[in-house]
Amino acid sequence: MSTARAKRTPPPSGLIIVDKPAEWTSHDVVAKLRGIAGTRKVGHAGTLDPMATGVLVVGVEKATRLLGHLALTEKGYDATIRLGQTTNTDDAEGEIIATASAAHVAEEDVRKGVATLTGPITQIPPQVSAIKVNGERAYKRARAGEEVELKPRPVTVSGFEITAVRRHGDLVDVDASVSCSSGTYIRALARDLGAGLGVGGHLTALRRTRVGPYDLSAAHTLERLAAECVILPMADAVAAAFPRRDVTAEEASSVAHGGRLPALGLGGGPIGLFGPDGALVALVEERGQIARSLAVFVP
Template sequence: MRTAKARRTPPPSGLIIVDKPAEWTSHDVVGKMRGIAGTRKVGHAGTLDPMATGVLVVGVEKATRLLGHLALTEKVYDATIRLGVSTNTDDAEGETVAATPAGHIPDEDVRKGIAALTGEITQVPPQVSAIKVNGERAYKLARAGEEVELAARPVTVYGFEVTAIRREGDVVDIDAVITCSSGTYIRALARDLGNGLGVGGHLTRLRRTRVGPYTIESARTIDQLAEECAILPMADAVAAAFPRRDVTEEEARLVAHGGRLPAEGLGSGPIGVFAPDGTLLALVEERGRTARPLAVFVP
């Protein structure tokens, strides 16, 4: 007689703030976290290249529906840019395509070049990127030897603070803290800084230290999470990342059924809606005089 397998209790819905190790893809992290969290319903907000380390926001169960909204928030990086060497990927994982002595460039010119890349700018993504061109990822086309034409796109670099300039022979290494909008390629900033100075450049180190409100101090390594899988509850995650709106019982019933609320002027981005008892009900977005649901989380 066959016995029925006991159903595994799914983990609570929430976010896991991972300190991604070097040489792992973001997909590698998701695969590992599926095993640690004990569920297939795992995703991530905002991809990090294999070379990069630092904050990767992972969603579990219902929190996967938050990820697209969290991916649009401000990010902070610690980076090192090398002037004098260009690569085909704009980072240290690529092949060198040009080398031009950069040791003669004064610090003042470096800082002027950085100032030109601060604020609202347009940026051409790296050839080796995940952007789709005619249905294919740009990096696949580039690695197949095709020249990929990628359109420039607007991004915002809120801060580009130099913390050190180091010189060794013909190369100049610049350590910087960069605060930027979603969709900004730090590799492209390194490339454009070097090209603007006439010597080429690429990224040699990248560590993401913040995604929205989630910082490296709250991140856990894969080994730490394997010992204790710390999941930030959905309500706490939303309250930290988005404006909060507390509603009445009547309004809560309306939102739970996908209904709209009157707008309260809380901004154009997602707003977390909470029931009188503190339960997270939904994310809504204000359009004109109404707040319409983006995602409803109650049964």
């Protein structure tokens, strides 16, 4: 009698849209979902800090190859910024290193400050960030007491809307909804808003409401996923996130074997290629007159 274990059937390839709880790292969520989904092939797009909650896009099996492309899409956040206190991490997880009364700051001043941080801007990432400096993560060097010099980066804040202003003595809490490009630090927006107003500021709450087309309405808690692992199929995930191109069986076969197709002018980003049966064939990008493969998903 054989003692070999029966090989477990892998889960379908696709995305899991998670509503990340507070205090969990993005890696914690991936580790949990490896157990729930029953596979090691799990990854995430776009890290959320432990303090933050909300939409975390997780890829399972072949869908892990989509994650690098999804991480580059626009994101949405609900944030609370506290004016009158500066921290060494630009958020509530750090130590307060400076205080100044914000009682005199009028709502109109806040709105003017927000306006200067809207549109294409340059932003210096927080000292405590995952950016590599000389091969080492900035947060490791910062936590070792080193002053890390980070270069400004171009980002786009397409929307920065104030939803409430609440006063607590010398402190002012500003609730805001932000839409921004990949790589934008909401902590840095909080820091720069406070600095521009001359009172300092930091982020006290953050909830990601959207990653590309995936918003909170599609997100599931870990408790719900433990009861039922809801996986968005690959074809549906790609159709929601990228422009679609339908091809013939011959074209699908050509791409599957490394061939290229003529460009149709569908844009510079990834394009989902679908066969005549509706199955996802590949992600391609157009360069000049040619559409070349970024990732092929058919055998």
